[in-house]
Amino acid sequence: MxxxxxxxxxxxxxxxxxxxxxxxxxxxxxxxxxxxxxxxxxxxxxxxxxxxxxxxxxxxxxxxxxxxxxxxxxxxxxxxxxxxxxxxxxxxxxxxxxxxxxxxxxxxxxxxxxxxxxxxxxxxxxxxxxxxxxxxxxxxxxxxxxxxxxxxxxxxxxxxxxxxxxxxxxxxxxxxxxxxxxxxxxxxxxxxxxxxxxxxxxxxxxxxxxxxxxxKAKVAKQRYLTVVIKEDALMRKLADEIGGEIDGRRIIVRVKGLNSTVAKVHSASKKLNATILSVKTLEPSLDDVFVAVTKGGRWV
Amino acid sequence: MGLGTMVWWGLRTIVSDRRFLLSIAVGMLISLMTIPLLMNAVSSFKEGNLLSALPISAGMVKIAVVGDHPIVSELEKNSMVEVVSTDEATAMSLLDEGKVHGVFIVNSSGGSFIGRGIPLSNLAESAVKDAVDKFLRKDVKSSFNLKSDLGLEGLLRSLLAPFLMLTPLFIWSLPVIQSIAYERDNKVVEVLFATPASRFEILASKILTNLIFAMVLGALWMYLVQFFGLNFSNPFGVYIVLSSMALLIITMNALVSSIASNPNEATLASSISSTIIITMFFSIAILKVFPATEIAAKLSPATYIAEQVSGESTPFPFNLMLVIYIITATAFLLTLSAFSTEAFAFSIKPGLVQLYEGMLEILKSKRKAAFAMGFVAFSVTMPVELVAIGLVFFIIGPSVFILLLSLTVIEELLKAVAIYVLKPKKVKEGAILGGLIGLAFGVSESLLLAPIIDIMVLVRVVPILIHSVSSGIVGVGYAKKQFILALLIAITLHMAYNMYLVWQYR
CATH class of the missing domain: 3.40.50.300 (P-loop containing nucleotide triphosphate hydrolases)
Known part of the structure; x- marks a missing residue:
């Protein structure tokens, strides 16, 4: 011991x-x-x-x-x-x-x-x-x-x-x-x-x-959604509309209430005529834990 | 268990290195073969001054002789001396112009010798003057036999002995360098430190391993050289001296390896330190050649070896051995301090400040550290003073005042360095720490000088006291932020005592 x-x-x-x-x-x-x-x-x-x-x-x-x-x-x-x-x-x-x-x-x-x-x-x-x-x-x-x-x-x-x-x-x-x-x-x-x-x-x-x-649970208190759309050109507009950030081929948006956030994503996509390919919740890995804890702030 | 195990494995490692053993065997064989050659060369030296054997020494001393005197034929026998027979005015003119080293004027009372202090020939001039004086007093058998009861050949043979016995120590003391430097370089030392073996055991095992190796080779070497004409009156005594010198060099090599950056630097630095030690002791032993400096030769253990070969019945130099062991113990403490530093734990070269912190870690007391630092200061003083003596004689000449002043300054400066490292903060602390440094220094010095200063023990207490007081003053000065002033006072006090001694015993 x-x-x-x-x-x-x-x-x-x-x-x-x-x-x-x-x-x-x-x-x-x-x-x-x-x-x-x-x-x-x-x-x-x-x-x-x-x-x-x-x-x-x-x-x-x-x-x-x-x-x-x-x-x-x-x-x-x-x-x-x-x-x-x-x-x-x-x-x-x-x-x-x-x-x-x-x-x-x-x-x-x-x-x-x-x-x-x-x-x-x-x-x-x-x-x-x-x-x-x-x-x-x-x-x-x-x-x-x-x-x-x-x-x-x-x-x-x-x-x-x-x-x-x-x-x-x-x-x-x-x-x-x-x-x-x-x-x-x-x-x-x-x-x-x-x-x-x-x-x-x-x-x-x-x-x-x-x-x-x-x-992981501690870090995951703050949840996120990832949104992937077909039209690359519309990613910036959609991100601005829903208050998210672009991360490669996906948009990451902070979840305030899961249902309301998902609804907001769908509504914004419809408005912009963007085709949603996927909407997922993001689970932290230990790498994310490491980053969140050592660098502070968000784990994404 | 740890110490014995590590020594055993260390010896196993050395013995399994066939290339190293082969190089030692070849080196010993070649050295043995050269002994008869050297002895033959010795036999072919002409009677006379040692320097006369060297071709460069021909005509090294020029003497102008005024008048006719039997000493002229004596001088002319010596190839080192060139005689110019002339009148007095010309002779004095030659002396003033520096074209002769001295003028011998024959007069009714026999003769008088007028010398001139020209550097380079000081030693030769003093030898000539000495011989001339003795001739005039008629108290020697021959003018230039340096040691007439021994004979030149016997004397040279005896000087060769320490050379032949000590120089192999260079090679025999190598394993410890590789052991420490290698383990630090590839960081194996970290896992050794994580074993139950203490740092003391780890270091002691390395030194002991090399010492056993050197002692075995030393015994073998002493056995072999006797077949080539080197016989010792007291072989056991010579073996003790040789082993003690081996221990000193091995421990110094361990110290140097611990503070070197890498194995190459360790090997180079250890070669330099071994060279300094052996050269220093051999140079002091050479002083035995000249009557004027013979007594100073007692400061070297090499002299004892020389005396044993020459058949002289001389007592075993216990005091000198004690000094060697003090220096060895000091080097061991410093090496252990290096082993105890945090830098060493990260396999990094420790700095001097960290060495002191390591020493504190071991001794756990600033006062003990101060006492140890006194021995360190003494150990460093010896080679520095030897160089200083040589420089003073070379540049200025045989000036007692300048010589004493330079030695005093060196001693006080080195003790002051120890105080500077300790950094006493209060006056009382400075006095005590300085006093302890001076005490250790004084004790070591008294032990060293005991064979050549034949004075009562009680009187020897005074120099120890002077050292303690002068260092105490510097310690107080450091605490009061008047370091330089205190150092000057210490030097003045110490010098005053030295001059009193000179006046007292003139």
């Missing part, structure tokens, strides 16, 4: 993480999403005790990250943004080294290599691996000591779609084993697929936190 209370990190005058309070239960995956430079990696590094917080507290499985940092590191598996590997070691040597440093895990090496699909390449030097393979051996390294808590920073960054899906599947499998997992990502489809809960972080602060459906 991970809990933070007003966790803050400042670098001089710059506040990278500003009073972040989050909670992740056992067997749960929390996604921390945010734009580049939002403070995700800094938050992760504090939880892994690589950086000391400026203020606030955090506990992992009841252990304080400041006071019990060594114990925290023994129960956390950390996967950084880019694979950090020793190119001159083989996969087996690499895992054996970290197993020795953690003081356990040697017996798990064959199982882990199988888990990440690298059994056949165990005796090859990691320097010869592709990027996807390096990611996978990095994941195996994070799991070597069977940690109850996993912290994954952008686990699929730079991977092709097949490798990305592979890693996501493995992360979901680990959740079944009861592990507490925190995933940092800026891929919203990944967050939607993996996470039980999301925390949107922007400029160091938590802008929104909750289950994906809850966040």
């Amino acid at each position: 991970i809990e933070t209370f007003e966790l803050t990190k400042k670098f001089g005058e710059f506040t990278a993480v500003d009073r972040v309070s989050i909670s992740v239960k056992g067997g749960e995956i929390l996604g921390v999403v945010g734009p580049n430079g939002a403070g995700k990696s800094t938050l992760v590094k504090m939880l892994c005790t690589i950086l000391a917080p400026t203020s606030g507290t955090a506990t992992i499985m009841g252990l304080d990250i400041a006071k019990d940092s060594q114990k925290v590191r023994s129960i956390v598996g950390y996967l950084p943004e880019e694979p950090r590997v020793y190119d001159y070691m083989t996969a087996e040597e690499f895992l054996t080294f970290f197993a020795d440093v953690y003081g356990n895990g040697r017996q798990r090496i064959p199982e882990l290599l199988e888990f990440v699909g690298l059994s056949e390449h165990a005796k090859r030097k990691i320097g010869e691996y592709s990027k996807g393979m390096k990611h996978r051996i990095s994941l195996a390294r994070a799991l070597i000591h069977d940690p109850p808590v996993l912290i994954l920073d952008e686990p699929t960054m730079g991977l092709d779609p097949a490798s990305s899906r592979d890693v996501r599947e493995r992360v979901k499998e680990m959740r079944k084993g009861g592990k507490t997992i925190l995933v940092c990502t800026h891929y919203m489809d990944e967050a939607d697929f993996l996470c039980d809960k999301l925390a949107v972080i922007n400029k160091g602060r938590i802008a929104a936190i909750g289950k994906p459906e809850e966040l």
Whole structure:
């Protein structure tokens, strides 16, 4: 279990993480999403005790990250943004080294290599691996000591779609084993697929936190209609008539009352002799949630 | 568990690098083959001044002789000296025009030597003057035998020993550079920091790994060189000195690698720092050649190695070893400070201010940091002062006042830099922090000078006190925003004490 209370990190005058309070239960995956430079990696590094917080507290499985940092590191598996590997070691040597440093895990090496699909390449030097393979051996390294808590920073960054899906599947499998997992990502489809809960972080602060459906519902309080007509030339006039905006091949109009708005659209189209091809309500995706929360205002 | 594991894996990594091991083996073989060549060259040197072996030294010292005296034949035997026999007026004219370095005038009491301070030949001139004086006093067996009981060949053989023993340390100390710089460059250091191993263990394992490697090679090297004529009276003592020097160079390399931008810069900077350390100690050892400077050679551990080869029975330089360990510990603390910085956690090169913050993070106390900074200031002072001594002699000549003033200014300035980094805000804080810096500095200096300043322990307390007081003054001055004035007062106080010592012991 991970809990933070007003966790803050400042670098001089710059506040990278500003009073972040989050909670992740056992067997749960929390996604921390945010734009580049939002403070995700800094938050992760504090939880892994690589950086000391400026203020606030955090506990992992009841252990304080400041006071019990060594114990925290023994129960956390950390996967950084880019694979950090020793190119001159083989996969087996690499895992054996970290197993020795953690003081356990040697017996798990064959199982882990199988888990990440690298059994056949165990005796090859990691320097010869592709990027996807390096990611996978990095994941195996994070799991070597069977940690109850996993912290994954952008686990699929730079991977092709097949490798990305592979890693996501493995992360979901680990959740079944009861592990507490925190995933940092800026891929919203990944967050939607993996996470039980999301925390949107922007400029160091938590802008929104909750289950994906809850966040969508929050944002979707303001509903919109999309209108597509046959006559491109009439789009501008129709948009002006109904108080909407053109977005590519569609017009987006804010809904004040669903029935009245739909009626207004039909009435305006008739007046202009425009042929309506479709009128739909617009449901926010997580990407829309992200934009709405981080940029403020409308989610379209 | 973490430290031992990392050392084991570190050694495994070094040993599995066959190319590196091969290059070391080839280097050692070539060096062993050159030992007999060097020894033969030594044997072929003529008796006389060391410099006479060099072709460029022929006629380096020109002496005008007025009158007939047996010293003329002695001078003429030495290829370094060119003798011009002439009358007194011509001789003095030549001296005034700078065409001769000295005039020897034969008179009823034997003779007198008039020298002239021309740069470049100062050392040669002083050697000649010394030899002439001794000849006149008839208290040496031969005018220009620099160490007559040893013989030139024996002396040169003994000077070759530290050269042959210390220069391989350049190569033996390389693994730590690659270890730190490589891990920072490809950011593996982040995942290491996320393991239960502490930063201390991670750093210590790297240094220990390289030290074990260097010590194994050192033992092998000492075993092999004895087959080529280099035998040590106390091999164990020499091995301790060699290992201590290895530890110093390895730790300095670790420090430099931690603050370098990339592996290439780390390798270059480490080469420079290793060169400075080895050259500094070897240069100080060379001073043993000349009677006037022999005592200063005790400041170098290389001298001990030279003495062991020459068969001299000399005590193990415990004080000097303590100073080396202090400098090593200081370098280790600074490296650990770099490891503790936030910049390092992001695999970025830490700046000097961040190094200080890292040090505070480790020591958790500004006062402890001040004490540590005193040792840092002392460590930096040594090579700077050596350069200053050389420059003073080269440009101005053997002026005691200028020499002492330059050394005083250097010491107070470097201690002041430490105070500037600490930035005391209140007068009391400035006094305490400055005092602590001075205390550490003074203690290190006393340990270093102990072998050559044969004075009572109680008297040595005074220089430590002077250092503490002068730095305390600078600390107070910083807090009161009168830094420059305080620095000038500190320099004046320190210089006054130095001049008192010179007057007292003249």
